[in-house]
Every structure is written in C-alpha cells, then in structure tokens.
Amino acid sequence: MTSLTRRRFLIGTASGASVLALTGCDALEQNAGLGAVIRSAETLTMKAQRLLLGRGALAREFAETDISPSFRVNGTSAPDSEEYAQLVEGKFAGWRLKIDGLVDRPQELSLADLKKLPARTQITRHDCVEGWSAIGKWTGVPLGILLGSVGLKPSARFAVFHCADELERTLDGSGRYYESIDLIDAFHPQTILAYAMNGQDLAVGHGAPLRLRVERQLGYKQAKYVKRIEIVDSFAGLWGGNGGYWEDRGYEWYAGI
Amino acid sequence: MTEELRNSPLTPRWRTILIRRHSVVTRLTHWLNVLCLGVLLLSGLQIFNAYPQLHWGQYGADADPAFLKIGASESNGEPHGFITIGSSVTVSTTGVLGLSKTGGEWTTRAFPAWLTLPPYQDLAAGRRWHFFFAWIFVVNGLVYLGYGFLSHHFRRDLVPQRSELVPRHLWREIVDHARLRFPKGEKARRYNALQKLTYIAVIAALLPLMVLTGLTMSPGVDAAFPVLLDIFGGRQSARTLHFITASLLVAFVAVHVAMVVLSGPWNTMRSMITGRYAIRQEGPDA
Numbered sequence A: 001m002t003s004l005t006r007r008r009f010l011i012g013t014a015s016g017a018s019v020l021a022l023t024g025c026d027a028l029e030q031n032a033g034l035g036a037v038i039r040s041a042e043t044l045t046m047k048a049q050r051l052l053l054g055r056g057a058l059a060r061e062f063a064e065t066d067i068s069p070s071f072r073v074n075g076t077s078a079p080d081s082e083e084y085a086q087l088v089e090g091k092f093a094g095w096r097l098k099i100d101g102l103v104d105r106p107q108e109l110s111l112a113d114l115k116k117l118p119a120r121t122q123i124t125r126h127d128c129v130e131g132w133s134a135i136g137k138w139t140g141v142p143l144g145i146l147l148g149s150v151g152l153k154p155s156a157r158f159a160v161f162h163c164a165d166e167l168e169r170t171l172d173g174s175g176r177y178y179e180s181i182d183l184i185d186a187f188h189p190q191t192i193l194a195y196a197m198n199g200q201d202l203a204v205g206h207g208a209p210l211r212l213r214v215e216r217q218l219g220y221k222q223a224k225y226v227k228r229i230e231i232v233d234s235f236a237g238l239w240g241g242n243g244g245y246w247e248d249r250g251y252e253w254y255a256g257i
Numbered sequence B: 001m002t003e004e005l006r007n008s009p010l011t012p013r014w015r016t017i018l019i020r021r022h023s024v025v026t027r028l029t030h031w032l033n034v035l036c037l038g039v040l041l042l043s044g045l046q047i048f049n050a051y052p053q054l055h056w057g058q059y060g061a062d063a064d065p066a067f068l069k070i071g072a073s074e075s076n077g078e079p080h081g082f083i084t085i086g087s088s089v090t091v092s093t094t095g096v097l098g099l100s101k102t103g104g105e106w107t108t109r110a111f112p113a114w115l116t117l118p119p120y121q122d123l124a125a126g127r128r129w130h131f132f133f134a135w136i137f138v139v140n141g142l143v144y145l146g147y148g149f150l151s152h153h154f155r156r157d158l159v160p161q162r163s164e165l166v167p168r169h170l171w172r173e174i175v176d177h178a179r180l181r182f183p184k185g186e187k188a189r190r191y192n193a194l195q196k197l198t199y200i201a202v203i204a205a206l207l208p209l210m211v212l213t214g215l216t217m218s219p220g221v222d223a224a225f226p227v228l229l230d231i232f233g234g235r236q237s238a239r240t241l242h243f244i245t246a247s248l249l250v251a252f253v254a255v256h257v258a259m260v261v262l263s264g265p266w267n268t269m270r271s272m273i274t275g276r277y278a279i280r281q282e283g284p285d286a
Helices: A005-013 A015-021 A024-029 A034-053 A082-089 A111-116 A143-150 B024-050 B123-150 B153-158 B167-178 B185-189 B193-216 B219-224 B227-232 B235-262 B265-273
Strands: A096-101 A107-110 A120-127 A133-142 A158-166 A176-182 A192-197 A211-213 A226-232 B003-005 B014-020 B068-075 B078-085 B089-092 B098-102 B105-109 B276-282
Touching: A034 B123, A034 B219, A082 A158, A096 A143, A107 A111, A107 A143, A111 A192, A133 A143, A143 A192, A143 A226, B024 B123, B024 B235, B024 B265, B068 B098, B078 B105, B123 B153, B123 B193, B153 B193, B167 B193, B185 B276, B193 B219, B193 B227, B193 B235, B219 B227, B227 B235, B235 B265, B265 B276
Parallel strands: A096 A226
Antiparallel strands: A096 A107, A120 A133, A133 A192, A158 A176, A158 A226, A192 A211, B003 B014, B014 B276, B068 B078, B078 B089, B078 B098, B098 B105
16 A cells, blocks of 8 residues: 655645646646546556466565565554554454455455465565565465355456545545455455565554555555455446545556556 | 759859658657657656655665665755765755755755656656556557668668777767767768667667666566566666666767757758758769
8 A cells, every 4th residue: 555645745845836737738638538548558558468467477476585674654554543443452353354245145254264264475575656665475365265255246347445544534534545456366366365464463554454465566556454345346336436545546547567 | 862952053063962861750750759758758757756766676665775865854944955876975956856946936856847747746647648658659669660670771771880880980980079070971871880879779778778677667567577577686676777777868868969959950850850861962063
C-alpha cells in the first residue's frame, strides 16, 4: 500500500501552482477525449504484459540475505479507530476475515483458521509506484485456496479487498482503503494473504493482521488491514468505481508497470 | 536524383546542388521521436520527483544508502535546495533543484515546475503521459529500425568505413569540429565519422537502454523476463541507469542542436523537413 504522503505534502506546499494546474497538459487531458486516448495506453500495457506473462510467470524470489534491513512503513501506519485499537489489544483474537459477494458459501475465518490452512512463504520485492523498492519475506495463505473453498459463482470477475484503514478522512467514508484484482491474479500461486513478515506476525505498520501480496504489481495493490474480500462482477457500485483507493485518484488499475 | 541550381554567373566554377539527404521515413520518425523524447523527459522528471533519490541494487528506499539525492533542508532558518551524489558530494542548488519557485512561491520539489509534466506535482498524470508516449516511442523506433535495415540506410549511411576509424582520421575530425570547420563539397554528401559513431551509439545503445531499463522497473515485466534483473543488477540499479542514460541523451541533444545551429541551421533544418540538403560543389558549369 503505497502512500503518497510526500505527494500530498507537495500539493500542499505547491498551492501557488494552482494557476499552472489550469493550463498545460492537464487541460489538454481533460479536453476532447485526449484524456481517454492517453489512458488507452493502460489497456495496451495490461494486454501486452498478460500476453508476455501468461498466467503463471512468477515474480523473482530472493534469498534471506537480500531482505531489506529496514522495510519502509507506508500508507497508513495504524488504522485510527476504536474497533481496530480493541483488536490490537486482544491480539486479533476477535478478528474475522469475511469472504462474501458472488460466492456459493460465504465464510468468516479467524486468524487461527487461516494459520491452519496450507501456507506459502516467499521473499519478494515490493515496488512502490513512487520508485523505491524493499525486499521482505511474506508468509500466508494462497488466495486461490480460500476462493476455492468458498466457491465462485460463474459471474465472478474480481476480488475486492476492503481494508480497516482510512487513508483520507471524509464524511462519506470514501477515504477508506480498498483494492481489487482480477481472477488471473487472484489464482496466481504467489498471490497470498500474508499474516507474517520476515518470520514474525505482521506488524501493525505493515497491515496487521492480514495483508494482500500480489507480487507482479506495484505496492498500492498490496492492500493492508484486509478485513473483507468481496467477489464482484464490476466495480460500478464501489466508491469511485475504479476498483481501488488510488485508482479513484487517477492511478492505473493494472499496476504491473 | 539531384536538382541543380545555377549559381551566380560570377562564380562559374562553383555550383550549389540540392541533394536528397533524408528519406521521408527518417524525417517522420525523427520528428515523432523529438515529440516523444520531449514528453518522456518532462513526465519522467515528474515521476522522479515522487521519490527524488536513486539507489543501486535490487532494493532501495529512504533508509538505504542513496547514489543520488535531491532534496531541501533548512539551515539558519533559511530553506535551501541541494543535490547529493554518493555519500560525500553535496552541491547547493537552491532555485533549481530541491527548492524552486512555483507560481511565485517557494516549493520543495526535486525538479522545478518548468521541467516537469504536468508542472504541478501529480505522479498519476506523469505516469499516464510517460507510458502513452513510451508506447509511441517504441513503435516509432521499431519502424525506424525496420526501415533502416531493409532500405540499407544503416549500412549505406551510418556504418563507418574502415578508413574512417583510423585514429589519425578521427583526430582530424575532432580538431575540425572543435574549429567549427565542417565538411564541404563532396564530403558533405555523407555523414562524417563522428556523426556516424554518435548516431550509432544513440540508436543502438542509448535508446534501447532507455527502453530496457524502463521495462526493468515494471514488476510485471520482471516476472516475464527475470533476466533483466541480472543484466542491470536490480530494479533500483535499472532506475539509476534509466536516469543516467536519460542524462546522456539530453547531453546528446544539446550537442546535436548546437551542431545544427553552427553548421548552418537553415540547410540542416530543411534537410530534415523537406529532405533536401544543399551542398556546394566544385566543377564545370553544367
């Protein structure tokens, strides 16, 4: 989950740039469908990458010695709610992961339930959209196993991850973090719901108790504080309708680049 | 294929002829490339501004040693911009790098507003422009490469002859360039050896390096072609090399444009627009 706190800070300090904001390419982009043309490259990129990647190509896995000595905490460092504070207090004993939407058998799982399922450990690189990278070791349940156990309805197309953190405080709750991936990535062997990082329980700063790892995409897809997985056929009814918190703020839904 | 223009009757032993210098494919791909590289540079600096540090290796973030860092800090209550290279060299760059004026207000940003696209900080928009023009740049480059090989443009115009690569010959060309003495007459029909070597370096090394180091920053492409990580030594090394290669391209363009201006801007510009290039030729009045 890649926070763009620096970006927001800069926007704040660059208030004088608001005049410039009305000119230049932004105006161009909002004009005469040029924005749509510029955005069409995203579809092309996704199709080209999927063609080259196939379904199964794996992200590189590194050695223990490659792990970053310090893994930057990004985005929300701790969800700011009474409910979350109580869960931390109770060591997440009362925490449940809800899986619902277009599934045959909706489920609620505790952290202990998840830890009983087959686990996968992978040492992978986390790439922030801003440009930095950190390598960490993740342990968790392959998402495909969970989706297999709840059974997807034929109309299922995307897995949406609802999170416990609000990255932006708004009255309507639209600042709540969420993310989504399609079923190709959902069933990819390296796509896991991680409950451990570098051999220890996931820290609050890194998304305790559960975060998504979808290794062939950028950091903002790696939703932290996941509490509900909703299977949908479109993003239309969800917040901004673009399939994610940063997607609703202009970033690409397909974050393989 | 040459059109002859009768020169002044007072100088019957010289005539100016217009030769066909650049094919239509070369001209179109050249100008499309100018547009692409311009947008890619400015949107690239916008992207750089989101994380204005460069690292070497597979990983790199704030806590890790930086190869290059542009930032702002405060000393004696006064903010100032700086660039740090390695761990020791720091240069004050207030006004341009790290700290610059945006619409009259001091702003902490690595590259100033007038060097980024869009001018205000917007990583998402910068990425959209960058990737759209990256696609056009790649397709345009492939068209040019395909044409260059099929039409023998590369073999005929860009591959230097053995005699041109002799050190003494190269040295003479360097001295001539330094004195701003450019080839005339028959010699001006062809690129000189320095031009050929420079263009080959740009076409065969710098531009492909830009594409490959750019692709290595993509987690998707890395999964498809992990060998890229071995070639460039990691995603962060690739990001650093992307920046260095872009800097070399900027240096090339600066020299390239300077040479156009110094060697006769009208003639060289005409040759890249209409294709026709005038050379003065010695010989009997035709």
